[in-house]
Amino acid sequence: MTVFHRLNIAAITRETPDAVAITLHVPEQLRSHYHYTPGQHLTLKALIDGQELRRCYSICSSPQDGVLQIGVKAIPEGRFSGFANTHLKSGDSIDVMVPQGQFGYLPRPGTRGNYLAVAAGSGITPLLSIITTTLQQEPESRFTLIYGNRTSRTVMFREALTDLKNRYAQRFQVLYLFSQENGDSPLLNGRIDSEHLVNIGRTLLDYSAFDRAFVCGPESMMDDVHTALEQAGMTADRIFTERFNTSAGGITASATERVATRFVLVQDGAEQEIEMSAEDDSILDAALRQGADLPYACKGGVCATCKCRVLAGEVEMGINYSLEPDQIEAGFILSCQSRPKGDGVVLDFDV
Ligand code: FES
The missing domain is CATH 3.40.50.80 (Nucleotide-binding domain of ferredoxin-NADP reductase (FNR) module)
Known part of the structure; x- marks a missing residue:
């Protein structure tokens, strides 16, 4: 489920001429939603020049310290990172998804590593x-x-x-x-x-x-x-x-090779039928176009925010930098990188 909460920015610290650390204030009633493990990231959402943009940024703080802080480096032509570096200030608020991601390590006291x-x-x-x-x-x-x-x-x-x-x-x-x-x-x-x-x-x-x-x-x-x-x-x-930035291309089939089809997505226990046109790059794009509120962040096969499970039918997946082999074996796919291979596909987003 896509869960964003509006969080206040407690502090912005300039790290380098083109990078800042943003500390977010998590109110008491939301604390349980923002527990994180080291290595996870947050997806931020903002309306920039009239367009909703989402970007994920890694958490740099330690959960031990009771702080939630991300690092944002301005990249050339980066609309969101530029906005974060030049416009955001302490006291502003911003939409932040709950922590996601599988990268990282859970320290175990007693380990000598x-x-x-x-x-x-x-x-x-x-x-x-x-x-x-x-x-x-x-x-x-x-x-x-x-x-x-x-x-x-x-x-x-x-x-x-x-x-x-x-x-x-x-x-x-x-x-x-x-x-x-x-x-x-x-x-x-x-x-x-x-x-x-x-x-x-x-x-x-x-x-x-x-x-x-x-x-x-x-x-x-x-x-x-x-x-x-x-x-x-x-x-x-x-x-x-x-990985954050990928150079690879994405979905394999070109629009001319694709066939229009339909699939069913299950979210919050409810089913919705989605039409997939040849122009839709991915299951995620088709579903968003038809009003589904699906979670996503990078749209590049990196963050796994968009993952779902195939309950029926066959799906073709392009780039995958985030799902482990055992997850693929269990039927998980990245919806931002996948297209149905034919009719009869049912996808579960309640996973
Ligand atoms: S949105 Fe990041 S992997 Fe699909």
């Missing part, structure tokens, strides 16, 4: 939440962060990371890489790519010693991290990635 985080730019946002919460709740665990940025001026959450280093000096270390600024070591000058990862693995870090790795950044960087870690002996099931 050795974890790696790799981030580029605003990819630090969910990782900061995971690192902070893990260091708080697993007193014997360690975290190493490799964090890439253009320059030291563009490092988001530098102060929060310094605080963590001071508080957990024996258990937390950060390697900063700068692509447009020379640091102390040539090893750390440049982007996080295969070459730098291999060199760091040879000289500074033993990747095989990490129990888990959490990665968030551009696709090419995440691919390079996967390769480097797997070559060092870490199995893929211990590497967890979060």
Whole structure:
């Protein structure tokens, strides 16, 4: 179900010239709706230039601290991120969906873990939440962060990371890489790519010693991290990635190859028949066009906010960066990335 609540903005902190941290005030009566686990994101909704836009942003705070905070970096041509960076101010209110997302880690007190985080730019946002919460709740665990940025001026959450280093000096270390600024070591000058990862693995870090790795950044960087870690002996099931921007294309069939059909969606226990035209890119688009109030955020196969379960019929899915193999096996699909393969499709959104 799509659940948005209007929340007040308690504070906006400028992190870098083009990024802010937004702290949201959750009133007592809504507290139970906004419980989150480290790594999850929030979807924000706003009317910008007459158009309703939704965007998801990762939570950077730790649930332990009783704070709900997201990081928003302005991206070129980014209407929502630009709006958040230049227009929003403390005291404003904004529509916020309840926390979503499967990326992350639930710390278990008593665990003695050795974890790696790799981030580029605003990819630090969910990782900061995971690192902070893990260091708080697993007193014997360690975290190493490799964090890439253009320059030291563009490092988001530098102060929060310094605080963590001071508080957990024996258990937390950060390697900063700068692509447009020379640091102390040539090893750390440049982007996080295969070459730098291999060199760091040879000289500074033993990747095989990490129990888990959490990665968030551009696709090419995440691919390079996967390769480097797997070559060092870490199995893929211990590497967890979060994508925000996708470069891939989406639904596979073009409009000319598609056939018009109908499907039934079940939401809040009620059935609604939806017509799917050849022009509709996805089940989600067809349903929204006909007035269904379905949950969605990224429309890019990343966030899984739009997921539903196929009860009958067959469905073709394009991009999927968020559903796990066992969820697909259980019949889950991303409605923003799927089209029915024929008549008789029934989809359950009450899942
Ligand atoms: S809306 Fe994000 S995966 Fe469909």
